[in-house]
Amino acid sequence: MKLSKQERIGAFVIAIIVILALGVFLFIKPRFEAIQSTTATLEAKQKEYVAAVEKQNTKGPLREQVLEAYKQGETLADMFFPELRSYDAEAEFRAFLEQCESKILVESLTVSDPGTSTLSPSYYEAPEVTYALKSYVTQGLEPSEEELAAANRQLILSEALGEGQTVGSTTISFTVSAIDQEELMKFCDEVNSYFKDEHGISTRKAMMIEGISIDYKMIQEEYDKLVEEIQQKANKDATAAVYKAAGLPQPPPDPNESPVTPNEGVNGEEQDTLVVSDYIYSVSTSITFYSVEHMQDPTEQLDLQDNTVIF
Numbered sequence: 001m002k003l004s005k006q007e008r009i010g011a012f013v014i015a016i017i018v019i020l021a022l023g024v025f026l027f028i029k030p031r032f033e034a035i036q037s038t039t040a041t042l043e044a045k046q047k048e049y050v051a052a053v054e055k056q057n058t059k060g061p062l063r064e065q066v067l068e069a070y071k072q073g074e075t076l077a078d079m080f081f082p083e084l085r086s087y088d089a090e091a092e093f094r095a096f097l098e099q100c101e102s103k104i105l106v107e108s109l110t111v112s113d114p115g116t117s118t119l120s121p122s123y124y125e126a127p128e129v130t131y132a133l134k135s136y137v138t139q140g141l142e143p144s145e146e147e148l149a150a151a152n153r154q155l156i157l158s159e160a161l162g163e164g165q166t167v168g169s170t171t172i173s174f175t176v177s178a179i180d181q182e183e184l185m186k187f188c189d190e191v192n193s194y195f196k197d198e199h200g201i202s203t204r205k206a207m208m209i210e211g212i213s214i215d216y217k218m219i220q221e222e223y224d225k226l227v228e229e230i231q232q233k234a235n236k237d238a239t240a241a242v243y244k245a246a247g248l249p250q251p252p253p254d255p256n257e258s259p260v261t262p263n264e265g266v267n268g269e270e271q272d273t274l275v276v277s278d279y280i281y282s283v284s285t286s287i288t289f290y291s292v293e294h295m296q297d298p299t300e301q302l303d304l305q306d307n308t309v310i311f
Contacts, residue, residue: 066298078198080167080206080292086111089170089289096194096207096287102186105177108284112171117290120164123154168291177282181214184281188212191287206290212283 084092090111097106143151178184191209195202243250 063302066302070295070298074295075199075201077292077294078201078203081289083168083291083293084114084170084289086113086170089114089172092289093172093287096190099194100187100190102183102190103178103180104183104187106174107177108173108175110173112173114168114170114291116166117169117288118164118166119290121158121162123158169288170291171286171288173284173286175282175284176212177280179280181281184212184214184283206292208288208290210286210288212285214281214283 081092082088090109093109093111176184176187178187188209191207192204194205194207196205197203240250
């Protein structure tokens, strides 16, 4: 069967259209999609490049800021100790004792393992008495300018100090003895005045004594004796005043009343009951050394980053 000339032309046109359609779907469309994807990737890379250039331009100022921050904080840790192992803490404690001027004796030394402690700022708040009548008469009373200023200062201070921070710590427990209570008090004060040379500057070190409770035995005995004498005299004078007001003769001395007299020995002489322990005052306490490491000098790391080329 032969096709006519027109039919052959029509078939040829249809074949060309099919070939063109297949070419579009098989070649042109994938290429077009690839061009769109490449264009999007190029735009993204251009944005990354611009951001990298902007970041690169801030390297110099950032370096200066880092070095300035290090310079400001370089000596902040000077008041603290480095992390102390047990024998380091004992050596530090002995160095502190060598600086002490109080006449004390330290014994029964025990050093704890290194640990941590939390240091938190505290603020004094004056105790306030409250009762119904006071609340009634002060209701609606606005705080004064001084009170508002004080509250604002405390708020600024609390925001600057922040919350508690955990630091390293080592505790040394011991018994301290002296022949005078005042020497023990001087020893406590010396904990607050322990200074060491740091970077050529005399710096107070961060250490805390647990506390010392001192009993003034002789003073307490004298006080008790004085109270007893005053009480006996007051009772005697009160009884005499009552009898006198009633017009009665004064009562005879009470045979059961025993005057306050010093302790007497076998031969009637005053016996000294004080022993050596009465002249030695010993208390058990502890001192904690707080540790914070110094900031590392960032210069070497910054130089390394500056010399690193990233492709």
